[in-house]
Amino acid sequence: MLVNPKLKDVLNDQLCEAVLSLQSVDECYQFFEDICTVSELKALSQRLEVARMLRAGHTYEEVVERTGASTATISRVKRCLNYGADGYDTVLKRLEAKQK
Secondary structure, eight states, X not given: OOOOTTTOSHHHHHHHHHHHHOOSHHHHHHHHHHHSOHHHHHHHHHHHHHHHHHHTTOOHHHHXXXXXXXXXXXXXXXXXXXXXXXXXXXXXXHHHHHHO
C-alpha cells in the first residue's frame, strides 16, 4: 500500500526511521518517554489495545470496560481497521505471530 501523500514528508520520514532504529523494548520506552507526554503514550497504547480487541471480536462495551476508551476513540479505531492503511493489521499480525 502506498503511503498517504498528505503525511509523507522529510520530518515524518525521520520519525519513522528513528522508530525503526530502536533495538529493544527498553529503547522504545526511553524514546517514547522523551518524545511523548505520558498522556500521549497512554493514548497510543490504548488505541492499539482497542484495535486488538475489536479485531478479536469484542463488543464496544467490553472494549470500554477493559481500556477505558471513549466510544469516539473506539469508533475511530474501528474506522481505521475497516478503511485505513492497514497499519493496525500489520502490527497486530506480527505481534500475534511473535506470541506463538
